[in-house]
Every structure is written in structure tokens, then in C-alpha cells.
Amino acid sequence: MIAFAVGGMLGGAMFHLLPEAVEDSDEPMLVFALALAGFIAFFIIEKFLHWRHCHDEECDVHGHEQNKAAIKPVAYLNLIGDMIHNFVDGAIIAASFMAGAPLGIATTIAIALHEIPQELGDFAVLLHSGLSPRKAVAYNFLSALGAVLGALLTYYALASTEGLASILLPVAAGGFVYIAAVDLVPELHKERKPLVSALQLGMIVFGLALMYYLKAAFGG
Helix, strand or coil, X not given: CHHHHHHHHHHHHHHHHXXXXXXXXXXXXXXXXXXXXXXXXXXXXXXXHHHHHHHHCCECCCCCECCCCCCHHHHHHHHHHHHHHHHHHHHHXXXXXXXXXXXXXXXXXXXXXXXXXXXXXXXXXXXHCCCCHHHHHHHHHHHHHHHHHHHHHHHHHHHHCCCCHHHHHHHHHHHHHHHHHHHHHHXXXXXXXXXXXXXXXXXXXXXXXXXXXXXXXXXX
16 A cells, blocks of 8 residues: 555656646746745654654664653654644645546545555554553544645635645645655565565555556646
């Protein structure tokens, strides 16, 4: 699922979001500058969250946690970070649907596939931080509502503000590339078995091919 999400996100950025933004913009170079800005913005957000986490727990110079005791604030910090991530995911989904229904559907599938293992990981973090399973599920659900908020705000902003799509689409593309390259690909590299690695490559190519097919078939 993670490998397919990598292909889907990269394909969505390269075959759908960036070309759509270039078509809607009078300055193609600005589109790619905004894509880079989106990439950097995601880097800053994630760096800030890691920095805050290391100040909440004890970390060594390499950023590894030394204190493994259950600490409540860590759970809430994780929820805040997850809500921000979900808000951005919702914004990307809304922007993708504004560019075309096929792209919106494919984007939703790609995001859902990479969210499933992440949400399982977040649940484990909440349990490790001292929350009961019931509270962990409830708080995780509340953080997931950030996606709904991001989608609604982005949809109404795009519908009411002319030219906003040409700004948000490349920023979303930069976010796609960041998530795929920085958050997901390292997870794939943890698997060293040749057969599994070959299957991962196949799923990445499949994700790319699917996004290309949707572009060619529907022009979304």
C-alpha cells in the first residue's frame, strides 16, 4: 500500500496537479516555484514537530528518544501534528477534486492508502503514551476531522477566489512529492528482501501508470 501511494502521489503531482496549474497560470516558472515552496513548507512543518517532540522528551544529539516512559504531553503533541497533517491532506483532496473528479478520486485513494499504516502507528504511539484504547480511538478520530476542515475551507476558498487554484495546486504538488519522497520512500527502504523490493517497485510503477491512465482517459 505504501509503495502504491508513492506512485500515486508522484503521478498525481507530475501528471495532474502541475500540468493543470501550468495551464491556468500565465507564469509557468511561478508554478514550479510554488511547488518548491510547498515542498519546503512541508519540511518546515515536519522539522518543527520533530523539534518540539525532542523538547518534550529527552533526545540525544542524533534525535533519538532516551526517555521511553509514558508521557501524556507527547500523546497530545502527536495528535496536534496528526491533525495538521490531516488538514493538509483534506486540502489536497479538495484541490484535486476542483481540478477534476478522476484526479480527486485517485488522490483520495492514494492518501487513504498511506494514511492507513500511519494511523495504526499513531494509535500505537497514543497507547504507549498512556492513553486507554478507547481514548486513543476517540482522540485519533477527532484529529482525523482536520481533513474535513481542510477540505471544506479549501473548497470554498477555491470556489470564491479566482486564480487561487493555480496557487494551491502546485503547493499541493510539492506536498505530494515531499510526502512520497521523505516520509514514504524511507519506509520502503527498510525492506531488504529482493522479492519484496521488486514488488514495491512494481506497485510504484502501477501507481504511476494508473495516474497517467486517468490523465489520458479523462483529462482530469
